[in-house]
Amino acid sequence: MSGGSNVTPALAAEHGLTEEEFERAVAILGHTPNLTELGIFAAMWSEHCSYKSSKIWLKTLPTTGPRVICGPGENAGVVDIGDGDAVVFKIESHNHPSFIEPYQGAATGVGGILRDVFTMGARPIAILDSLRFGSPDHPRTRHLVSGVVAGIGGYGNCVGVPTVGGECEFDSSYDGNILVNAMCVGLARADRIFYSAAAGPGNPVIYVGAKTGRDGIHGATMASAEFGQDAGEKRPTVQVGDPFTEKLLIEACLELMEGEAIVAIQDMGAAGLTSSSVEMAGKGGLGIELDLDHVPLREAGMSAYEIMLSESQERMLMILRPGSEAEARHIFQKWELDFAVIGRVTETGRLVLRMNGEIAAEIPIEPLVTAAPVYQRPWRRRDPEPEIDPASIPDRDPLDCLRRLLCSPTLASKRWVWEQYDQLVMGNTVKRPGGDAAVVRVSPDGKALALATDCTPRYCRADPVRGGAQAVAESWRNLTAVGAEPLALTDNMNFGNPERPEIMGEFVGAIEGMREACLALDYPVVSGNVSLYNETDGSAILPTPVIGGVGLVADVRDVVDLALKHDGNTLILIGETGGHLGCSLYLREIEGCEAGPPPPVDLAAERRNGDLVRREIHAGHITACHDLSDGGLLAAVAEMAMAGGRGATLYPLPMGLPRNAFLFGEDQARYVVETAVPDSVLKAARAVSVPARVIGTVGGVALTLSVAGAISVDALKAANEAWLPGFMARA
Amino acid sequence: MKAVVLIFPGSNRERDVCAALALVIGHQPVRVWHREAGLPETDLIVLPGGFAYGDYLRCGAMAAHSPIMREVRARSDRGTPVLGICNGFQILTEAGMLPGALLPNRSLRFTCRDIHLRVENNQTIFTCGYEAGQTVRVPVAHHDGNYTADPDTLDRLDGEGLVAFRYCRPDGELAEAANFNGSARAIAGIFNDSRTVLGLMPHPENAVDPLLGSTDGRALFDGLVGALR
Secondary structure, three states: OOOOOOOOHHHHHHOOOOHHHHHHHHHHHOOOOOHHHHHHHHHHOOHHHHOOOOHHHHOOOOOOOOOEEEOEOEOOEEEEOOOOEEEEEEEEEOHHHHHHOHHHHHHHHHHHHHHHHHOOOOEEEEEEEEEEEOOOOOOOHHHHHHHHHHHHHHHHHHHOOOEEEEEEEEOHHHOOOOEEEEEEEEEEEOOOOOOOOOOOOOOEEEEEEOOEOOOOOOHHHHOOOOEOOOHHHHHHHOOOOOHHHHHHHHHHHHHHHOOOOEEEEEEOOOOHHHHHHHHHHHHHOOEEEEEHHHOOEOOOOOOHHHHHHOOOOOEEEEEEOOOOHHHHHHHHHHOOOEEEEEEEEEOOOEEEEEEOOEEEEEEEHHHHHHOOOOOOOOOOOOOOOOOOOHHHOOOOOHHHHHHHHHOOOOOOOOHHHHOOOOOOOOOOEEEOOOOOOEEEEOOOOOOEEEEEEEOOHHHHHHOHHHHHHHHHHHHHHHHHHOOOEEEEEEEEEEOOOOOOHHHHHHHHHHHHHHHHHHHHOOOOEEEEEEEOOOEEOOEEOOOEEEEEEEEEEOOHHHOOOOOOOOOOOEEEEEOOOOOOOOOOHHHHHHOOOOOOOOOOOOHHHHHHHHHHHHHHHHOOOEEEEEEOOOOHHHHHHHHHHHHHOOOEEEOOOOOOOOHHHHHHOOOOOOEEEEEOOHHHHHHHHHHOOOOEEEEEEEOOOEEEEOOOEEEEHHHHHHHHHHHHHHHHHOO | OOEEEEEOOOEOOHHHHHHHHHHHHOOOOEEEEOOOOOOOOOOEEEEOOEOHHHHOOOOOOOHHHOOHHHHHHHHHHOOOOEEEEOHHHHHHHHOOOOOOEEEOOOOOOOEEEEEEEEEOOOOOOOOOOOOOOOEEEEEEEEOOOEEEOOHHHHHHHHHOOOEEEEEEOOOOOOOOOOOOOOOHHHEEEEEOOOOOEEEEOOOHHHOOEHHHOEOOOHHHHHHHHHHHO
């Protein structure tokens, strides 16, 4: 069978295996692998599938909590939301494919994350997309934005799952390596979660969904390497998505899950049939035999190697209870999907592949899974940035600065993006994109989920620990700002080449900061994804640990948004303002300077301030609320004014701080709230020692600063809405 | 009151319209899979939004040839009202049950947002819940909603009161900018000759709950159910 293999260390290196890894594979097999076996080892031991650089650090994150049903390690995380319901969610990157072929790369990113969620028995109810593109001046950026947004819409709209939120930012560090992180949230019954561990030797292994073609071969290994000038040549390794088939697959799987037929189920994602079969058998401590002659193929003449490594989309692997094949086959035929018995579970602990009457590969599963290399890569901390003295920043007209910030790529309205997504299908979208968090109703009695994605990569570059903590804190704050109780998060760790100590240092620092914040805020990590080697020609992206947060709303009628509601209401600033301009958007956009440390993250204050805001929202004292982030206080008030279509007047500023440090500083743990009962809010704040200050009143058609004149809300809105459509329309 | 909602492979707004109808009639409509041989007895047939057959070939083209559509046409000929929303409207034009066709939006992009409609004819079972000329705010979510027909057909639709809704400004005035998808004469929805078939691109079923932003779609279902009761 494997005798006479002509696989060499050089061929192994082409597959991304180091010499030492190849030797380990030979030792496990007891002989030189054949080509199919080599392909399987390379895929399973790729960074993408094995997490070999990140594993030891990911283990330090808190992953448990009273509501957590299933943490990392399965297809998605599962959290109890009461009444027998569970929320199932995960975020995943599709960065490399989306750079090479933006429409299909982004579309299949959405398809993959949907499958991770419905594999567990959940109906997908929401999608969010965290996108990062290169500089608007880069010649490819417009093409990439256009393709990625159309691809996400093309897939999500067709499968009928609303896209309710996300981010879209621009920075030159992503010029050669964009980030497309897709998050899916699903709803399941807490006692009907499906897992992937194989069980029951003799049970049939079933292949369902689309046919297997030659697309996406080596996707996992591509996602584990840097790009060079030849990125375009990798186009054939990008998968092609078919949302129509996915829609049928969702309905068929959920219909089958109503019964008792399924023992275990796993989607075929990265490394396709290889990773799904190996992981299912590995988790069950069993073996698996597959007859590749029975795999539904799109084209004749495919080799065992190609069949095992194809990343054709919209496919699932299931293990059924004996005797339930007929029931399952009937459901999949109704939905016009392929259904094939392709193997069985065994007690041998071995992966055995048969084709054309011969054994095409045979590998012991336990060492393939557990002896995967784990690296403790060297890492180095970055020197801290010197503090920025706010008094050293020139004084400028605040309203002019505000207008410029609102039409900067970071703060400019992303309406052009989200209007290409169906935000409303399923009829439960209570708060649409554009606010701090989207809100999606999950039951007729008013239970709802708040959803957001967050990261401030420039903070993470300047100080990875603070940046990691800030990303978690901002996620928690965004959920709090609509009145939700933050439950748990999913993380998408996007970094450069981990073999470089300074990049590994960014990763290690971000994890450390995230860990501190997760612990302080009781906000565990229940799922996630790591995307390394986001570099082109040796230049790394900003460290980007994207946090996808999920919060619970008991009664959706209690939710608030950021739109100012009534003239005469009072604006109150919650939290301490120190005028922190280091790493701020103001410094970057107005002074053209990216310097200084990011704002400190005081997690105790974060918690105290947020808990107060949430209580006051539930008490009905707050009519609008917005968290303070990029652009600080004045950007937040302007966003509230634009959303509500009404103005506000800010009172004279406190003495002691330069005015633009007060107005644009990015100190954390702050919110602006609108209230008709300011005394109640101030009293509640005093009772728990939370800083709260009346800063102005709502009314009129302009944003008025007692120190600097006025600008009409319409003018702000025009500036804010114009940038992205204008950019995309430019030839 | 009995209502049937057809499900094609790729339909995806059936839940939304079932929920809207259930709100008004007090129970869930019957969902009928497209391959079933016949339709149960019903007072209303709904073709929901979505991407039947993935919009492959042309939006609605393959669903229009689904076996169940013969039965839909037969029931419609006997007077059973038919409501086609978004993809349902596309299917009805492909099936020849409504004139004209839906082309890609002028922007060539999928567009999901709230828009305003003017009620052009309220003397029908579908629109009797509205005032004539009333302006309503409902969402759209489509890539191919740019209504087109030959000039004679457009003249006939206008002349015979067969235009149900037009895209308009919030104040009810017609304007180029308000006709976001470029439809001929800003047409958002039309009736057949007997006014027992309505096809429209916007989604009144997503505007029946104050929590979700608008209740302006509710009157369509209230009026329809009232007229059929």
